[in-house]
Amino acid sequence: MTAEIRFINHACFSIENEEESVIFDPWFFGKVFNDSWSLLRETEKIDYEKIKFIIITHEHPDHLHWPTLKKIIENTSREINVLLPLRKNKNVANNLRKIGFKCAEIPPNKEFKLNNFLSISNYPTGHDSAYVFKVNDKVYLNQNDCQLSRSQCVLIKNKYPKIDFWFMQFSLAGYYANKDDVQGLTEAKSFHKNMIRKYYDYFKPEVVVPFASFIYFCKEHNKFLNDYIININEIIKDLGDLPLQILFYEDHLLYEDYGERNKINNLKWQRVFLGEKPILEHKSKNNEDILKEANELISFVNTKRRNKPEETYFRLYDKKQIFMLDLAGNKAAFVDEDTVPSSKIAGVLHSEDLLFFLKFPWGADTLNITSCFEVKSPRLWRQILIFKDQLYERF
Numbered sequence: 001m002t003a004e005i006r007f008i009n010h011a012c013f014s015i016e017n018e019e020e021s022v023i024f025d026p027w028f029f030g031k032v033f034n035d036s037w038s039l040l041r042e043t044e045k046i047d048y049e050k051i052k053f054i055i056i057t058h059e060h061p062d063h064l065h066w067p068t069l070k071k072i073i074e075n076t077s078r079e080i081n082v083l084l085p086l087r088k089n090k091n092v093a094n095n096l097r098k099i100g101f102k103c104a105e106i107p108p109n110k111e112f113k114l115n116n117f118l119s120i121s122n123y124p125t126g127h128d129s130a131y132v133f134k135v136n137d138k139v140y141l142n143q144n145d146c147q148l149s150r151s152q153c154v155l156i157k158n159k160y161p162k163i164d165f166w167f168m169q170f171s172l173a174g175y176y177a178n179k180d181d182v183q184g185l186t187e188a189k190s191f192h193k194n195m196i197r198k199y200y201d202y203f204k205p206e207v208v209v210p211f212a213s214f215i216y217f218c219k220e221h222n223k224f225l226n227d228y229i230i231n232i233n234e235i236i237k238d239l240g241d242l243p244l245q246i247l248f249y250e251d252h253l254l255y256e257d258y259g260e261r262n263k264i265n266n267l268k269w270q271r272v273f274l275g276e277k278p279i280l281e282h283k284s285k286n287n288e289d290i291l292k293e294a295n296e297l298i299s300f301v302n303t304k305r306r307n308k309p310e311e312t313y314f315r316l317y318d319k320k321q322i323f324m325l326d327l328a329g330n331k332a333a334f335v336d337e338d339t340v341p342s343s344k345i346a347g348v349l350h351s352e353d354l355l356f357f358l359k360f361p362w363g364a365d366t367l368n369i370t371s372c373f374e375v376k377s378p379r380l381w382r383q384i385l386i387f388k389d390q391l392y393e394r395f
Contacts, residue, residue, distance in 0.1 A: 011212035166205035171213035294332035346380035
């Protein structure tokens with residue numbers, strides 16, 4: 001029974017036959033990254049009863065989306081297995097089991113057969129991972145937004161010298177520069193296009209499928225990034241010498257004669273990218289809640305006995321006072337701006353994003369991806385975000 005590959009949304013596609021489907025990274029609705037990213041279009045048409053396996057590439061919420069996973073489990077009577085990259089931290093696997101999934105972790109760099117039409121292997125780099133899978137005697141590399149290390153590229157290329165289809169993220173996905181830094185943001189666009197070409201030149205796939213970038217930035221303080229999004233038309237214009245196959249929602253991957261469909265889908269995507277995009281306002285948080293989370297973070301850091309960063313100051317878009325976090329001195333406070341030298345201010349952000357940063361183990365990573373801030377001191381900003389992020393044990 002022949003299996004087909006169908007694009008669903010953003011980084012999600014299915015591998016399916018008449019009896020069952022395997023889906024990657026389902027995110028069907030809602031906002032992610034503290035409500036700062038939105039799908040260009042939500043997914044409505046899904047055969048939940050057909051899903052037998054879900055494969056998660058990494059833990060970012062546009063790939064591991066809990067509300068979507070809960071909706072899937074609520075709309076099927078079938079037992080569903082979720083496959084994850086192997087991690088030391090078992091929180092994700094345990095939570096998946098709690099809501100009703102079976103769960104297995106995949107060891108890195110090893111191929112195994114999943115069912116009668118699909119074999120997969122996982123190649124991690126840092127927090128992310130790429131998957132190679134084989135269907136119908138063809139090899140597919142789902143790189144999504146994993147910036148594969150040189151060593152992982154060599155492993156993949158040696159094991160799979162001929163890659164038939166390559167799925168790759170094509171647009172912006174995090175902080176690159178402040179909103180008034182036009183040169184930096186323009187260079188970020190070039191970076192993504194050059195990255196696509198670099199990996200293409202190495203893997204030499206037969207077909208390139210741009211995906212995992214069908215979102216817009218939907219928050220008041222990151223909406224400026226929508227002026228720098230790379231859309232499908234720009235991919236065709238600047239990377240049109242590559243063997244592109246452009247998929248629209250619900251499209252099946254074609255093995256030949258997709259040139260005319262590419263032209264039609266480019267027009268469809270232009271309408272989607274240019275459509276109306278609602279923007280959410282930030283919601284101010286009170287000082288007491290911020291100080292409570294800051295003091296809990298201080299207590300947690302003290303149990304870790306790590307080298308602690310110097311005191312850090314944040315200017316807030318929605319408050320007159322500046323927030324001070326001194327992990328080494330076990331202090332957090334709101335102070336008057338005229339008492340703080342400008343050289344001590346790490347950056348500017350909204351109290352909503354500050355509270356999220358302090359409260360959640362993944363708060364630093366999320367804050368960086370939202371881009372809802374301005375960096376004033378790159379050294380101080382990197383120091384506090386890296387320190388906070390390293391407190392979260394992913395592996």
